[in-house]
Amino acid sequence: MPRINPERVLSDLRTLATFGAYKTGVHRPTLSGEDIAAREWFANRMREAGLDASIDGIANILGKSPAIGRKALSGSHLESQNYAGWLDGPLGCVYALEAARAISEDPAISDLGVDVVVFCDEEGHFGSFLGSRSFIGVLEEREIDAASNHTTKVPMREALAAAGWAGRPRHVIDPARYAAFFEAHIEQGDTLESTGLKIGVVTAIVAIWQYRFTVEGEQNHAGTTSMKRRRDAGLELVRLLGAIDTRFPEICGPRTVWTTGRIALDPGEKSIIPGEAEALFQLRDADPAVLDRLEAEIHALVQGANRNGRCKIAVERLSASTPALMDRSLQAALDRAAEAHAPGKHMRMPSGAGHDAQWLARKLPAAMMFVPSIGGISHHWTENTSNEDIVLGAQVFADGIVNALRA
């Protein structure tokens, strides 16, 4: 079996964390100067590992193995959320590279190979999974034409040109080349930590159903408009969110999550009754039946509010993904690897977050593996995982790939 090199794994991750270092995390948005430099560095690191690496026209990196036997594809993303953690993305890239290195270094299995892939913009600075969707061949040029950075407003085409990558052809997957896709990631929750476990084997990536609630009331003076007369859009929104908060725990699934990420009142002045209110509301579950049930409840609550209240609430479903099921035999391959290195300290679990693997699963049998997040924190610069857990995860991941390729 492959023997990963702990120092090499940690050193690669530490080096990546210097590109856009921010406190103990990183600020490395897609196609920022730091992201471009990190990609160039990582492509060189792939070449040093004997991979034929190139960066394509949408900043994806593909490093192809020279191995003659069965091959896996593995990778993740390198850019970060704004002012976020050092492992969300890079961990999966370095695990993939280390698996490629460790397998090629083991004479007993050096016929096996791992192609390493780094997807662009999983974190969505310019769009939604642009890199992995490009790689599986479902991203049209016009979507890239229209994409611009949500924070800086710089068009993606300009950013690609600044990196020197504009006009290059885009890598597209050759499914016949691979037996499977593997992605490793930090858990981003506290299930592993709170149960004392070390490895999560992902069963499915949950579906995300995203909604916008819009409440239309009547803007008016906060002093002169009686409570009885006012049509307060903000208050009606608070009541709806309160009703969801009361009702959903009674009908949700065991791991359903729902979140109001944004609330805006218009005009948002202290002495003006809001005439309009808006909220972004999100549901996540791996079971479409649960999502259907909760969506029906949202509509029932809104209908009740519109019947009894003084405002008009509209519900718009902005997007609704389907759960991405991970391959069962690949899950078993990861289970066996985890049992070998962390006996009894692994579990099956859904992924509450979206990942590039959900797109790759459309083309290949796919698998994901999680390592613990300290305090369950992610998308924040304090995100972290212990060195021991990082090293253990790298070994389990490499073994899991070999288990799968040998099966």
Add this chain to the structure above:
Amino acid sequence: MPRINPERVLSDLRTLATFGAYKTGVHRPTLSGEDIAAREWFANRMREAGLDASIDGIANILGKSPAIGRKALSGSHLESQNYAGWLDGPLGCVYALEAARAISEDPAISDLGVDVVVFCDEEGHFGSFLGSRSFIGVLEEREIDAASNHTTKVPMREALAAAGWAGRPRHVIDPARYAAFFEAHIEQGDTLESTGLKIGVVTAIVAIWQYRFTVEGEQNHAGTTSMKRRRDAGLELVRLLGAIDTRFPEICGPRTVWTTGRIALDPGEKSIIPGEAEALFQLRDADPAVLDRLEAEIHALVQGANRNGRCKIAVERLSASTPALMDRSLQAALDRAAEAHAPGKHMRMPSGAGHDAQWLARKLPAAMMFVPSIGGISHHWTENTSNEDIVLGAQVFADGIVNALRA
């Protein structure tokens, strides 16, 4: 008794509405070009009425009557909220001017006089009642030094210089000169309209107690953080506002109003659990005992939330005014005038909005009179009052002033 000139009243109001016309309302922020022009025009209109008018160093206008007998002071403001109504402010200025004109034109009472005053920035583009506070002598130079337009960020000193008024002395009230202060205004609510009444005689201007609620939770990933583990600052705020919504109607006064004008979740992203949440919350009542009771309830609800919830809520009282009581004999003078012209169609009522009169009441016996607002709408360009109600109000107002001066 004075006979007001309906055409003159309506024509002056229509002319003022041309300065910064916006749809059927006006956009005339304090010291904008349109506001400066409106002030110059109105000062000239004062002079045409025989008043000795001048604009001072904070853009207040004082027009002094040459009458030798008892005098009243009367006026309001000329600037508007952003994209708002044509009568909020100008109505009181034109009523004051028309009272001065009608009284001087009636030989039987031409010894009486009305000084007309136009206050700057009642609408608070630069600060809080800067004009009326200057006029009663409680505004220091350093507050003007520090004031800047909340929308454009232009310093007030610069705006005054651009108008050509910087460096002028500021008018300060001579309380010995006046028997009373009178201000007319649109009601800005629907009490008069919904009861079929024409004139409101104000008993008190309510106190406003303004709060900021701040909730500290933990920013985290909306997909990977279980409902049980998350510390959602936005949800905790929704729960607090819901508890207030449930509890306050049981303990408030008959005309108490409370408003959440702004809610902000940080970072405000669809897939991130808000780590911080903030709301601006306001209470208004004419009875300090009611306000005390509601404030105590806020603290009780917050304590309960902090004991039982997973976030930390802080309540900060940003400001707390005292109610301004209107003079009882002046209320009676307005009652009598209303009964003469609109028998049975007038009522006593508190003002839920703040007005310059609340500051003048510190120096003089003060009175306020309301006319109906169509649909109760104000602070919006659709704000309106019928011509008939405008004309009736002007007559009642002039008579009320004469009743008071003769008393």
